[in-house]
Amino acid sequence: MKAFLMWVDTPEKLVKCLAIAGAVLVLLDLVIDTYPYVPRNGVPMLYAILGFLGFGIVALMAYVITPILRRPDNYYSAGSLDDESAGPASADRTTGDVK
C-alpha cells in the first residue's frame, strides 16, 4: 500500500490510476444490477455519469461565475472579517485563538 502510494507521485499517474479504477467499476456495473429496489431498470452507470459530467458541469459553472461574484476583501467594510489580517504572527498560542 505504502509502495503504491509512493508510486503515485505525479498527476499523470494519479489520473491513470483513477481512470483504471473507473473502468473496472464501469465494467462491474454491466454485471451487477445497481437498482435492486426499483422495479424498472434505471439508467446504467448513472453514478459515474453524474460524478464526472454532473460535477464537471457544476465546476465549470463555478469557473464562469467566479469573476461575477468575487469581491475584494474589504468589500463590505474596511476591517470586516475577511479584511482582518490573519497569519502566523497574529495567532496567539496561549489562548489558542487568532487575535
Next chain:
Amino acid sequence: MLLAPPFILVLAAAICAFLPSRWRAGLLLAAPAAALMSLLSYSSGEHHMLTALGFELTVVRVDELSRIFGIIFSIAALLAGVFAWHVDDRMQQVATLAYTGAAMGGVLAGDLVTLFLWWEGTALASVFLIWARRTPAAMATGMRYLIIQVTSGVLLLAGLLLHFYYTGSIAFDHLGLANTGTVLILVAFGIKCAFPLLHNWLQDAYPAATITGTVVMSALTTKMAIYALARGYAGTDVLISIGAVMALFPIVFALLEDDLRRVLAYSMNSQLGFMVVGVGIGTDLSLNGTVAHAVCSILYTGLLFMSVGAVMYRTGSARTSELGGLFRAMPLTAVCCLVGAASISAMPLLSGFVSKSMTVSAALYEGHHLVWLSLLLASAAAIAHTGIRVPYVIFFSEARDIEASEAPQHMRWAMLAAAGLCVLIGVIPASLHGLLPYDAEYKSYSLAHVLTQLQMIVFVALAYVLLVRKGLLTNRGVGVIADTDVVYRRWIPRVLPMLVSGLGTAQRAAGLRVESALGGLHRGLVRIASPDAWLAQGWRVGSMMLIVIVVMLAVLIANLF
C-alpha cells in the same frame, strides 16, 4: 428537575463563571458527561410538568426522537470540550456550557413555550462564542448573527401565540401548515436551519467565531432546528423542494470560497438540505435518514472543523490561499481530516455512507425523481468541494513557507475520537440504526450501493484532477464571494443613506416652495385686506347692493342647472 440534562449544563455554566481556569476546562468535560448520564436515566415520556404564565409546560419530554438528539449533542459537546482543553477564557467556557444546555433543552422541550425559551437561549449564549474573538469584525458579525437569531425567536413566539389562539394548544407535536401561526413557526425553524435565502448567517458567523467556538456551534444550532422540523413538519411537501434547492445552491460557493471554515459552512448547509428533504418526504425511512444524517453530520462536520481549527491554531490561517503542503508537519491532523472528508464523501466503511443514502433512497422510492437526482448531484459535489478540496489544499497541495507543528495532544485526542466514531458507524451500522426513532428496514451495505458509491467517488476524483490540471478549479484570486448577504451588508447600507438624504433634500425643497407660495398669498391678502387697503375702505350703499344682487343672481343661475 435541576438534575434534568439542560439544567445540569446551565447550572454548570453558572458555576463555571466562578471557577479557576483548569477547573473550568474540566467542567467542560464533566457537565456534558453528566448530562448524558442524566438523559439516559430518563424513561420515555413527559417529565417535569409545571404551570407558568397560565401555560402547562412540559420541560422534559423524552422519546426515541429527542433521545438520540440529546445523546449526540452531549457527545459533540464532550468532544468539543476535549478539543478546547487549552482554552483559558471564562467567556467562551461559560457560553459553551450555557449554549449546550439551551440546545439540549430545545430538543427535550415538550411544548412550544419551553422550546421558545431555549431557542432564544441558544442565540444569546452562542453569540459569545463569536464575540470571544474580541476583534471589531467579530463584534459586528456577532451582532448580525444575534439579530437574525433573535428574529427567528420572535417569529417563533408570534407563531406560537397565533397557534395557541387558533387551537388552544401549545403542545409541540406535529404542526404542519395548519394556520398562520404554524407557517410563522416554520419560517422561524427555517432561519435557524439555514433555508435558502435565510441561510447567510451561517456562512457569516462560523468563520468569525473562535476556533473552538465554531466546533461546538457547528454541532448544535442547525441540528436543533432539524430536530424541530422533524418533530413539527414531517411530511410537509414544501420541504422537499426547499431541501433540494438547499442541497444544491451552496455547491458553487463551497468550490469558490477561500476561507476553509466558510467552505465547511457551505458544505454543512448542503448536508442540511438532505435532512430537510428527509423531513419533507416524511416516511419512516426518510425520517430515520434525517436523524441518522444529523448524527453523522455532527460527527464528521465537527471533525472537519476541528482539523481546520487545529491547522488554524498552528498557522494562524484557515485560508486556501495561505495554506498548503502541511502533511509532513501535521500528519495526524491530516489523517483525521481525511477521515472526515471521506465520511462526507460517503466512502464505504465510514459514517456518511450509512446515513446519506437513506434519505436519497427514500426520495427514489417515493417517486421524487428530480429531487433524487439533485441529491445525487449534491453528493457528487460534496465529494469534490469538501471531500477532496479541503484536505488537498491544506495538506497535499504545493508546500508554502509555513512554520507549523502537529496539533496539541488534546486536539489530537478529540479528533481521533471523532474519527473513531465515524469509522465505528461506518463499519457497524447497527450501532447507529439501533438508536433511530422509527421502524424502517434499511440495509446499508449492498453490492449495488457500494459499487455505485465507489463509481461516483472515483469519477468525481477524476473530474477534479483533470479540472485542476487544466487550471479550471484553481483559486482565481482571493476575496469574498458575494452571497445574499450582499443585500443587507452592502446594498441597503449604501442605498438607505442616499434615500434618506435624497428625501431630506426633496422635503426641504418642497418646504421652500410651500413657504414661498404661502408668502405670496399672505402678501396678496395684505395688499387687499389690510386696514388701509382697498377692501377696508368705506364703500357706498349702492355699490354694496350691486354686489349683493350680482351674487344672488349667480346663485340663482347656478341653481337652474
